[in-house]
Every structure is written in structure tokens, then in C-alpha cells.
Amino acid sequence: MKKPLDFNFTRALARGHVSYDATVGTWWEHRSADDAHKRAYRHSAEHTRDSLRKAMKKNKISSPLIVDYACGGGHYLLELARLMPEARIVGLDGSKKLLALTAARCEAAGISATITTGEKAFVAGGPRVRLVRTNLPNFKLPAGKADAVAFVFPNIAPGPDDQPLYDRNGYLNRGDAAVAKMLARFREMDPEDEVTNEKPALLFDGYMTERVLARNIRKFLKPGGLWIKVDYANALRSELTELSQWRCLFAECALEAPIKGLQSELLFKLRDNVFRRSSVILDVYHQTKDPSDKTGGYFITEFGAV
Numbered sequence: 001m002k003k004p005l006d007f008n009f010t011r012a013l014a015r016g017h018v019s020y021d022a023t024v025g026t027w028w029e030h031r032s033a034d035d036a037h038k039r040a041y042r043h044s045a046e047h048t049r050d051s052l053r054k055a056m057k058k059n060k061i062s063s064p065l066i067v068d069y070a071c072g073g074g075h076y077l078l079e080l081a082r083l084m085p086e087a088r089i090v091g092l093d094g095s096k097k098l099l100a101l102t103a104a105r106c107e108a109a110g111i112s113a114t115i116t117t118g119e120k121a122f123v124a125g126g127p128r129v130r131l132v133r134t135n136l137p138n139f140k141l142p143a144g145k146a147d148a149v150a151f152v153f154p155n156i157a158p159g160p161d162d163q164p165l166y167d168r169n170g171y172l173n174r175g176d177a178a179v180a181k182m183l184a185r186f187r188e189m190d191p192e193d194e195v196t197n198e199k200p201a202l203l204f205d206g207y208m209t210e211r212v213l214a215r216n217i218r219k220f221l222k223p224g225g226l227w228i229k230v231d232y233a234n235a236l237r238s239e240l241t242e243l244s245q246w247r248c249l250f251a252e253c254a255l256e257a258p259i260k261g262l263q264s265e266l267l268f269k270l271r272d273n274v275f276r277r278s279s280v281i282l283d284v285y286h287q288t289k290d291p292s293d294k295t296g297g298y299f300i301t302e303f304g305a306v
């Protein structure tokens with residue numbers, strides 16, 4: 001049998017959302033079940049609960065709707081469902097296999113769940129957890145319904161035919177593209193601080209692609225709603241160089257500062273960021289084989305929808 005590490009991630013992920021129904025999904029199931037991931041899911045779910053309950057109190061919401069964007073096998077979703085019995089949760093993912101695992105895990109935990117269509121998933125009443133198989137981003141699902149969206153350990157694989165979808169939903173935005181071009185060319189003053197050696201065209205594509213996902217997440221949220229993003233990291237955001245912070249925030253549609261006088265579209269405002277050391281960072285090392293990705297952990301970032 002092939003070892004989980006013996007495959008080419010770039011080639012496997014190039015197949016798009018179906019990639020997680022094959023080898024990448026098997027690798028992810030194995031990785032996401034270890035103790036480090038369990039602790040990270042628990043911590044992230046607790047953070048989500050605490051932030052969301054504060055907002056619920058302020059806005060007098062008793063039963064919030066949370067979207068778990070690319071929920072995978074449902075480890076985080078399940079923690080959240082246990083910690084917030086008052087919440088309805090919609091899990092979206094492209095993998096049939098991982099969604100079936102999420103449904104089975106909910107059933108085993110006594111949490112009512114169903115795999116359903118995008119339309120039905122957002123209506124009131126019915127099972128507390130609704131799961132939808134969909135390619136992401138998806139701009140056709142009901143808008144403005146969620147109090148919070150979680151995006152945990154993001155690794156959205158655009159499919160070979162997906163570029164027109166990205167183009168229609170912000171990838172071609174001229175103002176944003178001008179800022180993306182500058183950020184893709186900028187390099188750290190001190191070469192020791194530079195974290196990327198990617199070519200500008202690849203960086204540009206990455207920023208504009210991520211912005212489309214942020215735009216999609218914003219579309220699910222009510223005004224003032226919460227976006228919780230759990231991402232691999234090496235330090236707190238405030239400890240990163242100014243350029244690294246700009247790069248992250250720009251990709252998240254949360255860059256408030258103009259770059260050389262140019263303002264990109266602002267959809268979110270950064271509210272909070274916590275960092276924890278964890279061997280979950282090895283998920284990145286498995287994909288890049290870069291030794292510097294052997295240390296670090298993850299950070300949880302909280303954004304408010306503008």
C-alpha cells in the first residue's frame with residue numbers, strides 16, 4: 001500500500017473539489033484525526049463560541065446560524081455543535097466522502113444532521129446540522145443569512161474549469177488587481193525576512209483567488225457578522241513584518257491601508273488574532289517539503305463583516 005506521503009499534492013489538488021474524494025482525502029482523514037488537530041479544533045470551536053456569544057448578546061440573537069465553509073470530515077463542526085447547542089450549522093464541502101463522514105460523526109454524537117441541497121440547508125426548522133456538497137466558491141447559495149462563517153485549515157482547490165467562476169466574482173476587479181500587482185512585486189528590505197520566493201505572477205494569482213473566497217464568505221454573512229479563520233502560521237499577525245501583514249490582509253479583503261495611494265475593496269475588518277504552537281503545521285510541510293514548515297502552529301483570526 002502507498003504511504004500517505006507518497007503522492008504529488010500539486011497534481012492531486014489540480015483536480016479541484018473532487019481531489020478530497022481520492023488520495024488527498026485519505027491523507028487528510030489521517031492527519032485531521034490526530035491529537036494535535038483534536039486540540040486545535042477544540043480551541044477554535046471554543047474561540048468561536050465565545051466570540052459569537054458576545055455578538056449574540058449584543059444583537060439579541062438566540063439561535064445563530066453558522067456556516068462551516070469547507071467543513072471536511074466535520075471535526076471542528078462537531079466540537080462547535082456540542083459547545084453551542086443553540087446553533088444551527090450549515091457545513092459546505094466538495095467531498096462526498098468527507099461529508100458522509102461528517103454526517104456519520106454527527107449521528108454517532110446524537111446531533112441531528114442531514115445531507116441536503118443548498119436551498120433547503122438555509123431554511124429554519126429541521127435538523128440542526130445541514131450538509132451540502134458543493135464546489136466552492138458558490139455564489140448561488142442564499143446570501144446574508146449567517147451570523148458567523150468559519151473557515152478552518154483552508155485548502156480550497158480550484159478545479160480545471162473554475163477560472164471563469166473566479167473571473168465573474170472579483171478576480172478581474174481592476175482596482176484590486178492593481179494593488180495585487182504591487183504586493184506581488186514588493187520584497188522585504190532585509191532578504192532574511194522574505195518568506196516567499198514565488199514569482200510575482202503566481203503570488204498575484206494566489207491573492208486574487210483568495211479574495212474571491214473571502215468575497216464568497218462575506219456574501220453568506222449578515223452585516224456585522226463574524227468570520228473566524230483558522231490558518232497555519234508561524235507567529236501572531238502583529239509579529240509579522242508589515243509586508244507580510246499587508247499580504248495576508250489583502251488576500252482576506254481586510255486591508256484598510258492604501259498601498260501607494262490605492263485602496264482595495266474592504267469587506268472585513270480585523271478584530272482579533274491568537275496564535276498557538278502546534279504540530280498541525282506538519283500538514284503544510286507534507287505539501288511543501290520545506291523544512292521551515294516543520295515549526296509553527298496555527299492562528300485564529302476574527303474579522304467583522306463591513
Ligand SMILES: C[S@@+](CC[C@H](N)C(=O)[O-])C[C@H]1O[C@@H](n2cnc3c(N)ncnc32)[C@H](O)[C@@H]1O
Nearest residue numbers: 017020070071072094095135136152153156157
Ligand atoms: C484541509 S481540508 C480542511 C477541512 C476542515 N475545515 C477541517 O479543518 O477539518 C480542506 C477541505 O476543503 C475542501 N475543498 C477543497 N477544495 C474544494 C472546492 N473547490 N470546493 C469545495 N470544497 C473544497 C476539501 O474537500 C476539504 O474538506
